[in-house]
Amino acid sequence: MRKVVVLSGGIGPRWGRWEKLTGREGAALAAKEAIERAGIEPRQIQAIFVGNALAEAEKQGHIGPIIATELGIPEVPTMRIETACASGSSAFREAFVNVAAGIYDVVLVVGVEKVTHIDVITATTYFAYGMDQVYEARNGASFPGVYAAMAVAHMNKYGTTEEQMALVSVKNHTNALHNPKAHFHKKITVEDVLKSRVIAWPLKLYDCSPFSDGAAAVIVTTEEFARKYTDNLVYVIGSGRAGVQMALPERDDLTSIKATTLAAREAYRMAGIEPKDVDFAEVHDCFTIAEIIATEDLGFFKKGEGGKAVEEGLTQIDGKIAINPSGGLKAKGHPVGATGVGQVVEVWEQFNGLAGKRTVPGAEIALTHNVGATGGTVNVHIFRRG
Amino acid sequence: MPEEIELKTHTIKDFLDGVRNGKLLGYRCRNCGYQQVTPMVFCPKCQSGDIESVELKPTGKIISFTIIHVPPESHINDAPYAWVIVELDDGPRVSGWIQFISRPEQIKIGARVRYRRSYLPGMIFELVK
Numbered sequence: 108m109r110k111v112v113v114l115s116g117g118i119g120p121r122w123g124r125w126e127k128l129t130g131r132e133g134a135a136l137a138a139k140e141a142i143e144r145a146g147i148e149p150r151q152i153q154a155i156f157v158g159n160a161l162a163e164a165e166k167q168g169h170i171g172p173i174i175a176t177e178l179g180i181p182e183v184p185t186m187r188i189e190t191a192c193a194s195g196s197s198a199f200r201e202a203f204v205n206v207a208a209g210i211y212d213v214v215l216v217v218g219v220e221k222v223t224h225i226d227v228i229t230a231t232t233y234f235a236y237g238m239d240q241v242y243e244a245r246n247g248a249s250f251p252g253v254y255a256a257m258a259v260a261h262m263n264k265y266g267t268t269e270e271q272m273a274l275v276s277v278k279n280h281t282n283a284l285h286n287p288k289a290h291f292h293k294k295i296t297v298e299d300v301l302k303s304r305v306i307a308w309p310l311k312l313y314d315c316s317p318f319s320d321g322a323a324a325v326i327v328t329t330e331e332f333a334r335k336y337t338d339n340l341v342y343v344i345g346s347g348r349a350g351v352q353m354a355l356p357e358r359d360d361l362t363s364i365k366a367t368t369l370a371a372r373e374a375y376r377m378a379g380i381e382p383k384d385v386d387f388a389e390v391h392d393c394f395t396i397a398e399i400i401a402t403e404d405l406g407f408f409k410k411g412e413g414g415k416a417v418e419e420g421l422t423q424i425d426g427k428i429a430i431n432p433s434g435g436l437k438a439k440g441h442p443v444g445a446t447g448v449g450q451v452v453e454v455w456e457q458f459n460g461l462a463g464k465r466t467v468p469g470a471e472i473a474l475t476h477n478v479g480a481t482g483g484t485v486n487v488h489i490f491r492r493g
Numbered sequence: 494m495p496e497e498i499e500l501k502t503h504t505i506k507d508f509l510d511g512v513r514n515g516k517l518l519g520y521r522c523r524n525c526g527y528q529q530v531t532p533m534v535f536c537p538k539c540q541s542g543d544i545e546s547v548e549l550k551p552t553g554k555i556i557s558f559t560i561i562h563v564p565p566e567s568h569i570n571d572a573p574y575a576w577v578i579v580e581l582d583d584g585p586r587v588s589g590w591i592q593f594i595s596r597p598e599q600i601k602i603g604a605r606v607r608y609r610r611s612y613l614p615g616m617i618f619e620l621v622k
Contacts, residue, residue, distance in 0.1 A: 232566045241505055242531050246615035247561060247568045247590035252576045255559030263557070263602050307576075308560040308597055354531050356578045356586040361557050 108207045111343040112333040113490065114326040115145035116452030122321035122440035123223075123290040130165055130221030130322070135177035137322035137445075138217050141452075142178070145326045146336045149178045152326075153211040155185040156202050158195035158218035159444035161233050162187070165221050174217055191237030192393060193479030194218065195323065195447025196486035202327040203346050203488070212329050218448030219322040230318050234443075237480040239354040251315055251394060253355050253481050255307035258396035260361035262309070265411035269309050272395035273300035274417045276313050276437055279392060282424060283434025285464035290319045290440030300395075314395040316435075321442030323449035340493030341458045344472075345380070347373030347487045355481050362411075364482035367404035371476070374487040375406075382406030385489070386470035387429035387457070389450035391478040392436050398422075401476055402430060405487070429467045432457065447477035447486065458492045503546045505532065515610030517549040519585050530587050551608035552621070553581035558600055561590075567614045575600050577618060579608075589616035 117140025120133050128136075134157070142149055157171045167173075171185025190197040195218035202214040222230055235244040238253060261267045277297055283289035295313060303312035333340055349369035352358050358365065375381060382405060390405065392398035399413035407428050408416045416422055422430035433439045433453040436446060454473045456462050473490045503511075503518050508530075511518045519530045524541035530549070535542050556578045564572040568590070575594035580586050589608065594600050606618040 227563070228566055228569065231563060235565050239531065241509070243588055244565060245567060246588045247564065247571070247574060247576045248588060249561055249563060249565050249576075251563070252559045252561050256557040256576065256578055259559060259602070260557040305560070305562045307562060310559075352531075354588070356556075356588045357529055357531060358586075361578065 109209055110330040111203050111206045112328055112330050113341040113343060113451060113455050114328045114333045114336060115141050116323070116325040116455035117141035117144055118288040118449060118452055119322050119324070121288045122319045122442055125221060125223065125320040130162065130219045131170060131173045131177065133221065133320065133322040134170070134174050134217050134219035137219070137324040138174065138178055138215060141215070141324035141326050147213070147326065149180045151213050152180060152183055152215045153213050154205065155183055155215045155217060156198040157185060157187045158198035158216070158448055159187050159220065160189055160191055160194045160237065161220060161222055161443060164225055164233055190484035191479035192391070192441070192443050193447055193477045193484040193486055194444040195449065196475065196477035196488065197447070197484065199325065199327070199448060199451055199488065200346055200348060200486055203343055206327050206329060212332050214327045215324060216327060216448055217322065217324045218445035220442035220444045221320045222318050223320050242354045249307060251307040251310050254394040254396055255310045256355065257361050257400065258309050261396060261400065264362050265414070267399060267414035269301060270297055271414035271418055272314055272399065273297045275392060275395035275398045276300050278417065278423055279431050279435040279437040282432050282465055283438030286434050286439055289434045289438055290317055291438045310394055310396070316393045316437050316441035319440030319442040321440055321445045321449065323445045323452050325448060325451050325455065339459055341455050342491045342493055343488060344491045345374035345378030345489030347371060347377065349373065349485055351482045353483045362400065363404055364400060364478065364485065366482040366485035367401060367476065367478065367487070370485040370487040371405050374489050378489040380472060380489065384472055385428060385474045386472050387432055387467040388474040388476060389431055389433060389435070389453050390476040392431060393441060393478070395437065397478070398430060398435065405474065405476060424465060424467055432462070432465045432467050447475070450475040450477060451488070454490045458490070502544055512616055513610065513612070515551065515608065517551055517608055519547050519549045520544050521547040528583065528585050530585050549581055549583045549585060553579045553606060555600065555602055555604045555606060556580050556586060557602060560594060560597060571613070577606065579606055579618060587616065589618040591618050591620065
């Protein structure tokens, strides 16, 4: 297996509510930023993998060749990859695999989503397509609903509190203040979270990530190719993927996402590191409880102690392990297919001195964790500064 | 023309017909006895491909729940309601919903529930004493 490097990354237009741009335009702009930051020409790209879950919200499928055409390289092969909210990291994984295996030397990964033009109920319904329609959604489950049921189980088993969940939101909003591309630049308090309207008890509005428009792109390549353009290499040292029963009810344990544990184990083994070696992580905080569960399943804290860890400030940028320095899905935003690629862009920016006030000091090893629905797909990647 | 295949087990269509009539259909592995409600053609426990349909008892207990305030389109006129995860007395776990629950105090983990027929979408449970 060849060594794989992230040569560059870009977000393009700020995440949030795009009034002027369509998804294809945002995707091309993010890709342009990544290509220019890499210092390469588009025609050096040999393949494009696109992470996208809901292009049909814009009545458009087959968006790969559209993006390639906008980039001036219509003959480059493309593929759209859908694994619900993990689509972006699944696309990244394919780039990793193809470069590692020697099939391609230079691959562009683009993630994109455009959803804010549809109304909230329709968006809620579309997002629920990522769950089992017959056995979950049809029975009245919303996306926040399935995570709320996990939250109730976690509260019941470990005593996790609504205040601890609220603190996840407060932290991620604080981090996003220093991320110019974040959906929200708004400082909030625990009180704000607790008093926001109930979406699916115990989850309130400020426990939920937003519907965001957004794109992200990275260039994945070999060590040899990257050296021609930079001395500051960001290596992909671990990659893991796993799944679990699609329908939440059929799992043995509602307080954990087994696919995270399995994907992390694979990634840690490949990287030859342990959870304690990770300096910061971008984890899938689609809901505040999801960040608490993720930090336990990834091995950063003991099972049941994720809530306490947030309370003690251990997950802040200056804490034991910085969790979501970008602002996370909660505050940086959650443009579904772009989310997992955006996490990699954050790692690349952190390791290239472009993270400004949200920089995690002295970080050498970073981890990204991206979840499709309630864990039917989980991708974990580990990076090392070269 | 219908697809030419001989089925040994019920289809999702049959399951949904059952739901409307208060009947809960599941799948059972004839080799090891493992049961689940979502379709399987191989058993996740023993990998046997010998699967049969079973009718499950409509009673069980709540494993976890949430109270939905912002519903999907299918339940737009029903919120707030409880979405529940139920462990059936026969073993399998399923989800469903309970009408007219708006506060967490009205429901708890471990509470007994019974599945009932309804013209409303999805599987409806009710709390039993």
